[in-house]
Amino acid sequence: MVTGEKIEEWAKRKKIEVHDALKEGTKEKSHQYWICDYCRSAIVIRPENNRMFQNGGEFDLPASRTGRGKLRVVAHSQCLNKLLKELDIYREKEAKK
Numbered sequence: 738m739v740t741g742e743k744i745e746e747w748a749k750r751k752k753i754e755v756h757d758a759l760k761e762g763t764k765e766k767s768h769q770y771w772i773c774d775y776c777r778s779a780i781v782i783r784p785e786n787n788r789m790f791q792n793g794g795e796f797d798l799p800a801s802r803t804g805r806g807k808l809r810v811v812a813h814s815q816c817l818n819k820l821l822k823e824l825d826i827y828r829e830k831e832a833k834k
Contacts, residue, residue, distance in 0.1 A: 780794070793817075
């Protein structure tokens, strides 16, 4: 989970073979991805025109939901509900103390 404004993006690279005397091979960016804060697996970042088919993204959780401050998370769509349930359980435990 990140409290700052910038979320780190990772890039998967693939090697392209070039049969040339000057270049043996070059690396080209295949796709970019984020790491889910809940399950720690990759969320592929789709191009802008294809964002609606993405299976997750970055979400801003307000201070009323977290109990501490604004929080920016990256999660799959199915992981977001699990993450919110865990935050609610944590807030209830903190309120009892």
